[in-house]
Amino acid sequence: MFEDASLRYDIYNDELQIMTPQGVILSLNKENIDAFTLWHNDRQYHFIKKEVSNILKRSGYLNILHNGRLKLYVRYRKDILPLAVDNKYDLFTLIQHIYLEKDSQMYLLRKKRDVIKLFPGYKDEIKDFLRHNRISISKNDPDSFMALIEYCDNLRAEP
Helix, strand or coil: CCCCCCEEEECCCCEEEEECCCCCEEECCHHHCCEEEEEECCEEEEEEEEECCCCCCCEEEEEEEEECCCEEEEEEEEEEEEEEECCCEEEEEEEEEEEEEECCEEEEECCHHHHHHHCHHHHHHHHHHHHHCCCCCECCEHHHHHHHHHHHHHHHHCC
16 A cells, blocks of 8 residues: 555556656556556546457556446557657657446447447437537547436446
8 A cells, every 4th residue: 555655556567666766667567556646737537457468468457447337448549659749858648538438347438329329228318418419429428428327327237
Protein backbone atom coordinates (compact mmCIF):
# COMPACT_ATOMS: atom_id res chain seq x y z
CA MET A 1 0.00 0.00 0.00
CA PHE A 2 1.47 3.33 -1.09
CA GLU A 3 -0.78 5.93 0.54
CA ASP A 4 0.31 9.53 -0.02
CA ALA A 5 3.14 8.30 -2.24
CA SER A 6 4.11 10.14 -5.38
CA LEU A 7 2.66 7.75 -7.97
CA ARG A 8 2.08 8.13 -11.66
CA TYR A 9 0.60 5.95 -14.35
CA ASP A 10 2.70 5.52 -17.48
CA ILE A 11 0.07 5.08 -20.18
CA TYR A 12 2.57 4.23 -22.89
CA ASN A 13 4.00 1.24 -20.97
CA ASP A 14 0.80 0.53 -18.98
CA GLU A 15 2.63 0.54 -15.66
CA LEU A 16 2.54 2.26 -12.32
CA GLN A 17 5.60 4.24 -11.24
CA ILE A 18 6.71 5.66 -7.90
CA MET A 19 9.17 8.40 -7.11
CA THR A 20 11.63 7.67 -4.31
CA PRO A 21 12.59 10.37 -1.79
CA GLN A 22 15.83 10.74 -3.79
CA GLY A 23 13.85 11.64 -6.93
CA VAL A 24 14.42 8.33 -8.71
CA ILE A 25 11.43 6.95 -10.64
CA LEU A 26 10.86 3.22 -10.28
CA SER A 27 8.44 1.07 -12.24
CA LEU A 28 6.44 -1.16 -9.92
CA ASN A 29 5.99 -4.84 -10.68
CA LYS A 30 2.66 -5.21 -12.47
CA GLU A 31 2.31 -8.78 -11.19
CA ASN A 32 1.95 -7.41 -7.63
CA ILE A 33 -0.52 -4.58 -8.35
CA ASP A 34 -4.15 -5.50 -8.95
CA ALA A 35 -5.62 -2.02 -8.44
CA PHE A 36 -4.66 1.56 -7.70
CA THR A 37 -6.30 4.96 -7.33
CA LEU A 38 -4.91 8.26 -8.56
CA TRP A 39 -6.12 11.84 -8.27
CA HIS A 40 -5.67 14.23 -11.18
CA ASN A 41 -7.28 17.67 -11.60
CA ASP A 42 -9.59 17.05 -8.62
CA ARG A 43 -10.85 13.81 -10.12
CA GLN A 44 -10.36 10.30 -8.81
CA TYR A 45 -9.33 7.54 -11.20
CA HIS A 46 -9.63 3.95 -9.98
CA PHE A 47 -7.75 1.41 -12.08
CA ILE A 48 -7.93 -2.36 -11.93
CA LYS A 49 -5.82 -4.93 -13.71
CA LYS A 50 -8.06 -7.00 -15.90
CA GLU A 51 -7.71 -9.48 -18.69
CA VAL A 52 -9.89 -8.57 -21.62
CA SER A 53 -9.42 -11.99 -23.15
CA ASN A 54 -12.15 -11.93 -25.78
CA ILE A 55 -10.85 -8.60 -27.11
CA LEU A 56 -7.20 -8.30 -26.11
CA LYS A 57 -4.60 -10.98 -25.60
CA ARG A 58 -2.98 -9.52 -22.50
CA SER A 59 -4.01 -8.03 -19.20
CA GLY A 60 -3.77 -4.33 -18.54
CA TYR A 61 -5.04 -1.52 -16.36
CA LEU A 62 -8.58 -0.28 -16.96
CA ASN A 63 -10.11 2.83 -15.39
CA ILE A 64 -13.52 2.08 -13.86
CA LEU A 65 -16.17 4.61 -14.92
CA HIS A 66 -19.26 2.72 -13.69
CA ASN A 67 -19.28 -0.19 -11.26
CA GLY A 68 -22.75 -1.71 -10.99
CA ARG A 69 -24.18 -4.89 -12.44
CA LEU A 70 -22.86 -3.45 -15.67
CA LYS A 71 -19.29 -2.22 -15.57
CA LEU A 72 -17.91 0.52 -17.78
CA TYR A 73 -14.17 0.76 -18.29
CA VAL A 74 -11.76 2.80 -20.32
CA ARG A 75 -8.29 1.68 -21.31
CA TYR A 76 -5.78 4.36 -22.17
CA ARG A 77 -2.95 3.94 -24.63
CA LYS A 78 -0.43 6.37 -26.05
CA ASP A 79 1.19 6.12 -29.42
CA ILE A 80 4.38 8.02 -30.10
CA LEU A 81 5.33 9.04 -33.61
CA PRO A 82 9.03 10.01 -33.48
CA LEU A 83 9.91 13.34 -35.07
CA ALA A 84 6.43 13.68 -36.57
CA VAL A 85 6.19 17.44 -35.98
CA ASP A 86 8.50 19.39 -38.34
CA ASN A 87 11.00 16.51 -38.15
CA LYS A 88 11.96 17.87 -34.70
CA TYR A 89 9.41 16.80 -32.12
CA ASP A 90 7.64 13.57 -31.29
CA LEU A 91 3.87 13.47 -31.64
CA PHE A 92 1.94 11.86 -28.77
CA THR A 93 -1.60 10.65 -29.40
CA LEU A 94 -3.95 9.37 -26.70
CA ILE A 95 -6.12 6.43 -27.67
CA GLN A 96 -9.04 5.43 -25.46
CA HIS A 97 -10.85 2.12 -25.73
CA ILE A 98 -14.19 1.89 -23.93
CA TYR A 99 -15.41 -1.49 -22.67
CA LEU A 100 -18.66 -2.67 -21.17
CA GLU A 101 -18.73 -5.77 -19.01
CA LYS A 102 -22.13 -7.44 -19.19
CA ASP A 103 -22.77 -10.93 -17.83
CA SER A 104 -19.00 -11.51 -17.39
CA GLN A 105 -18.39 -10.78 -21.08
CA MET A 106 -16.44 -7.73 -22.33
CA TYR A 107 -17.63 -5.63 -25.27
CA LEU A 108 -15.84 -2.81 -27.06
CA LEU A 109 -18.00 0.32 -27.37
CA ARG A 110 -17.53 2.91 -30.09
CA LYS A 111 -20.97 4.47 -30.41
CA LYS A 112 -24.46 4.34 -28.93
CA ARG A 113 -25.48 1.67 -31.44
CA ASP A 114 -22.98 -0.72 -29.78
CA VAL A 115 -24.85 -0.29 -26.49
CA ILE A 116 -28.30 -0.60 -28.07
CA LYS A 117 -27.28 -3.91 -29.71
CA LEU A 118 -26.51 -5.32 -26.25
CA PHE A 119 -30.04 -4.48 -25.01
CA PRO A 120 -32.31 -5.30 -27.99
CA GLY A 121 -35.44 -5.49 -25.83
CA TYR A 122 -34.93 -1.89 -24.66
CA LYS A 123 -34.07 -0.24 -27.99
CA ASP A 124 -36.96 2.27 -27.93
CA GLU A 125 -36.51 3.10 -24.23
CA ILE A 126 -32.78 3.75 -24.70
CA LYS A 127 -33.36 5.97 -27.74
CA ASP A 128 -36.06 7.92 -25.87
CA PHE A 129 -33.75 8.33 -22.86
CA LEU A 130 -30.93 9.70 -25.02
CA ARG A 131 -33.25 12.03 -26.96
CA HIS A 132 -35.17 13.28 -23.91
CA ASN A 133 -31.95 14.00 -21.95
CA ARG A 134 -30.10 15.32 -25.02
CA ILE A 135 -27.20 12.97 -24.44
CA SER A 136 -24.55 12.78 -27.10
CA ILE A 137 -22.24 9.75 -27.16
CA SER A 138 -18.66 9.99 -28.43
CA LYS A 139 -15.85 7.45 -28.42
CA ASN A 140 -13.49 10.39 -27.83
CA ASP A 141 -15.24 11.12 -24.52
CA PRO A 142 -15.62 7.95 -22.43
CA ASP A 143 -17.55 9.91 -19.78
CA SER A 144 -20.30 10.49 -22.36
CA PHE A 145 -21.26 6.80 -22.01
CA MET A 146 -21.76 6.96 -18.23
CA ALA A 147 -25.37 8.23 -18.09
CA LEU A 148 -26.44 5.71 -20.73
CA ILE A 149 -24.78 2.79 -18.93
CA GLU A 150 -26.28 3.85 -15.59
CA TYR A 151 -29.70 3.96 -17.29
CA CYS A 152 -29.19 0.51 -18.83
CA ASP A 153 -28.02 -0.84 -15.47
CA ASN A 154 -31.27 0.39 -13.91
CA LEU A 155 -33.32 -1.14 -16.73
CA ARG A 156 -31.80 -4.51 -15.91
CA ALA A 157 -32.68 -4.06 -12.24
CA GLU A 158 -36.40 -3.80 -12.98
CA PRO A 159 -38.37 -7.05 -12.76
